[in-house]
Amino acid sequence: MDTYAKRLHNPFNGVLQVVANEQIRALSFNGVDWELQFKCTTPRGIGYARIGRWERSAGFKPFPLDPSIDRSAVEAAHGVIVAALETAQVPLPQDDYYEFWLLEDRTRQPLALLASCRQPQEMRQATIHPAWKCISASQLELDNTPEEARRGLPPLSYRLEQQVKYCAGQNPQAQWFLRAADGTGQALNAAGEGVSDVLAASHFPPLLLRETWAKVAEQDLCARYLQRLAPRLLTLQALSLESRDRVEQLASRYAQEVAAHFHLYPAIADTQRMTALRVEARLRSACL
Template identity: 30%
Template sequence: MSPYYGIRRLGPYLGVIQVIDVGDACAYSTNGHSWRIRQQTASGRFRWGVPHAAGTGNDPVRITNAPKLVEALERHPPVPFPIRDRYELWLLRQETRKPLALLSTRYRAEEMDAVRDPHWRAFPTTDSGFVSPTLLEREAVSSRQRHPSHRDELENMINMASRPLPAAQWFERRPDGSGIGLNGLRLVKNETGRMLSAEAFPELLVSEDWPDSNMCGLIDDYHNWCAGSLLAHQNLSVATRKRLERAACQRPTGLLAVYPLIPEILDKDAIDIALVSAKLMNAC
């Protein structure tokens, strides 16, 4: 089994991380250049070691008591690594019992934990910067003096679609995109072991199937806001990747941070212009 793989960070979504796992030590990177080290102690517990280690260039990697990790870092293949977190935890839509929003992922079956909190979160608690053009347009014609934050409105919409008793289920995704249902929370008869087609799963983070145009617009705005990180996902459709590239170019600093992890670029000229803009913005 290869020690090199990528996983998606969720709960809330924080993009894709690269992993080098040699068993008793691991290295993690969000950009493919700098690595954070985690090593196993004599007691069997893991602790964070050297904050960052260069895995490229002429500087040798210096890590104490982890020769296998040093070798793996010095010889790692180009990023991005294949994404391997095929076990996915989905919040279920109450009406259809189909996947609604992605809550978590795991690389190995034994890492799947019991579902205790099925609440979906769009961003970390301290991140309140999300702005939805759809909601701005609606607010412009509203007589209300105060409106909920766009993050809160997004989270409320998703979580309300799973209530009154939210259910969540682990699925093992197959190479063709289909998934077999595993354990979860508040599952009903025959849901454990069920097989869902690839079309039953949202391609990105949350379902884009909603009865109202404002709802659909809000979900589009959320995915567009996360577009830079979402471009690091693999096996996206061409149409989705094109749309995400256009959105990512509107927020170039976010694109610059994840650019090394993007497996495929469709409009290289547009992306290059956005990257130059991001570098200029960072230099100011």
């Protein structure tokens, strides 16, 4: 049984938990509710059919099954995956070490992470447009400031996307890297072969987007977006203790989201701070 977590990119929106074998897989965005999918042949080829949901407190709840799918095979497979889910401990390990980075136009250094995968064949099969995306400001409830609203500026997410697009240049380039445990990255060609010197870990933005910008307004846009994303960024397993402490501070404004994601955090930098945020979240929920 394969168990792993994979980052959700472009826009980055947390981590997908996966438990899978050759026949069946279970996927979860929150580590609590799992959707079970059975591998089968469809008119379009090999695909996955949704067969039910599972959670620890309620057990397995099947979906109506397409008559073309072998019910006995599904029943045999789902028993195996449910047994694995009952013992799985989230967060599952993140091992999507192949990373596809949008490059800064002038320096050709990593600017923003576009995608990641676990196996070199996934890298070779991927077709990814070199354009970085934000979660929309409306989804994040990330409003413009009164001054920005007075000036009629577009939403923050749109402006940040354009900022990154401009930094990537008129002919944006992206590069695959294989990241090592120490954070260094080996640039790879389309065949998965190393093509240049290894880049130091410091060249790769720990929050998946470059944080240093030349103009104050650009810096502010980036900082506001990353702060709003902080409760989800804490699910990243490669964060250093220093970076994790900084992101925990950024996330302090969003106690309820921190509480919702807390069981997916692989480490805690400041236990006292995080405990206080979870208490605050419970108090806020009690007042609703």
